Amino acid sequence: MLRASHKYQRETTRQSWPLLVFSVGGRRLAVKTFDVSGISLWNESIPVAGRTPFVTGLVRQGQTVLPVFDLAASLRLTVQGSSPLCLTIRHPLGEMAMCIDEEIPVLHTCDPATIQTYQNKDLPAEGSYTNGLDEIPILSVSRLGSTV
Amino acid sequence: MGIREPMETPSPASPSRFLIVTLGGRYLALDTESICGLLTFEEAGNDEDPMIHGIMYGAINLADRLSLPNDRGGANTRIVLLSKREMRGSIRVTTVEGLLELSPSQVLPLPMQFCGPERHWYQGMILFAKSIALVLNATWVLNEEGPAKRAGGTW
Numbered sequence: 001m002l003r004a005s006h007k008y009q010r011e012t013t014r015q016s017w018p019l020l021v022f023s024v025g026g027r028r029l030a031v032k033t034f035d036v037s038g039i040s041l042w043n044e045s046i047p048v049a050g051r052t053p054f055v056t057g058l059v060r061q062g063q064t065v066l067p068v069f070d071l072a073a074s075l076r077l078t079v080q081g082s083s084p085l086c087l088t089i090r091h092p093l094g095e096m097a098m099c100i101d102e103e104i105p106v107l108h109t110c111d112p113a114t115i116q117t118y119q120n121k122d123l124p125a126e127g128s129y130t131n132g133l134d135e136i137p138i139l140s141v142s143r144l145g146s147t148v
Numbered sequence: 149m150g151i152r153e154p155m156e157t158p159s160p161a162s163p164s165r166f167l168i169v170t171l172g173g174r175y176l177a178l179d180t181e182s183i184c185g186l187l188t189f190e191e192a193g194n195d196e197d198p199m200i201h202g203i204m205y206g207a208i209n210l211a212d213r214l215s216l217p218n219d220r221g222g223a224n225t226r227i228v229l230l231s232k233r234e235m236r237g238s239i240r241v242t243t244v245e246g247l248l249e250l251s252p253s254q255v256l257p258l259p260m261q262f263c264g265p266e267r268h269w270y271q272g273m274i275l276f277a278k279s280i281a282l283v284l285n286a287t288w289v290l291n292e293e294g295p296a297k298r299a300g301g302t303w
Contacts, residue, residue, distance in 0.1 A: 046280050047174065049214040050266030058259075058273070058280055065273060065280055067259035093260035145261050 015112055019138060022087060022105035024098075025077025028136050030108065030129075031089065035141040038088040042099050055145055059086065059097045066097040069144055075122060089141050096144070110138075164255070166248045166274060168281050169228065169241035172216025175281035176241070177248070177274050178228065182286035184236075185229040186244065192227040198238050205229045205238035208289060214269070235290035250274065255283060 019030040045057035045068045057068040066088065072079045081102025088097050110129050115138070118125035124143035128135050166177040167186075185200065192198040198205045211218045219225075219242040226244050230237050255272040271283040 048262065048266070048270075048282065049174070049216055050262055050269070051264035052262050052266065055261045055263075060275070060278070060280055063275065065256060065259070065275070067261040069261070091261065096259075096261055145263075 017110040017112055017115070017138075019108045019110050020087075020105050021108045021136065022085075023101040023103045024072050024075060024079060026080055026101065027075065027077060028131070028134055029071075029123075029139055030110075030136050031087075031139045031141060032126075033107065035090050035139075036087065037090050037095055038086075039105060040086045040088070042084040042086045045097075045099070052145070066095050068097050068099070071098045071100070071123075071144075089144075091144060092142050093145075163249045163251050166250060166281075166283065167228070168245040168248055168274075168276055169226070170243045170245060171239075171241050172211050172214070172219060174216060175245070175276050175279055177276070177281040177283040178230070179271070179283065179286065180247070182230050182232045182290075183228060184231045187227040187229065189221060189225055189227065192238070198227060198229065200229065203236065205231075205236050208237045208239050210239040210241075210284075210289060213289075230286055230290055232286045232290050235287075237290045239289065245276075248274065248276070258282075 018033040020033050020036050021028060021030045023029070040061070043059050043061065045059050047057045050056075054070045054074045055067055056070045056073070059066050059068055079099050079101055083102045085100050085102060085105070086097050087100045087105070088095055114129050115127040116129070118128040118135075118137045120137070123137060124140040124146075125137040126140045128137045130136070165180040167180055167183055168175060168177050170176070184205070187198065196207050198207075209218075210216075221240070222242070224243040226241055228239050228241055230239065255274060257272055258267060258270050269285055269288050271285045274281045274283060
């Protein structure tokens with residue numbers, strides 16, 4: 001369910017950061033591929049009454065149950081498309097699912113020298129890189145759910 | 149619909165039985181250890197606080213406590229009488245789905261990402277049908293010091 005960007009097809013250097021670039025509410029975000037454990041079609045979330053910010057439900061994938069982090073809500077966005085995708089990430093407390101736009105994510109390799117500090121406080125980021133006029137934040141998966 | 153004393157505490161290795169109910173469109177599970185009875189509205193006497201064999205089971209608005217929609221009472225609405233240690237109470241549920249007997253390993257822990265007070269609300273999760281039933285902590289449900297044990301005397 002991935003397509004490689006042109007840059008990814010180039011030979012990567014040992015120091016480069018392999019990223020997965022995806023969209024939420026039309027906004028482009030990136031995550032290190034190491035932090036991704038899967039992408040699948042989104043199954044309807046089972047809401048859980050609770051008070052943890054943006055950890056709003058569960059998704060069942062066969063015999064596996066994953067908590068859902070509502071990334072779109074944390075960014076005050078709405079997931080786009082009629083067939084959204086499920087991005088499963090490796091969180092330190094266990095795998096976690098996020099609903100993302102139906103737009104197919106792309107792989108991108110980033111030169112660490114081009115990574116800058118992400119100044120906005122709207123999401124936990126390890127930094128950002130620019131793609132044309134866009135600044136694309138690189139999600140800090142380990143801090144999701146604790147600092148947003 | 150019978151009334152009975154709470155069951156004996158089973159040994160750690162023995163299976164547990166859970167009553168699966170729905171409330172506000174969600175599946176919830178109640179350990180039968182804490183269930184004293186199951187009544188229809190009529191059997192409960194349409195009273196706010198059911199009185200059974202001289203014992204009052206004060207009505208607890210579980211939907212409010214869980215911030216769930218308060219379903220309108222229908223033909224399948226049931227009143228579940230609960231008891232834990234010295235605490236008693238009753239909750240209204242939309243439907244009763246059935247009884248499940250499960251080994252302890254079949255009760256999954258709530259993922260650690262849920263780090264708020266809900267960790268005290270639920271004792272775990274059960275795979276049920278194609279969905280998930282959250283196992284309610286009866287002690288929390290019945291706890292007098294809960295933030296909203298009684299919601300204006302209504303269900």
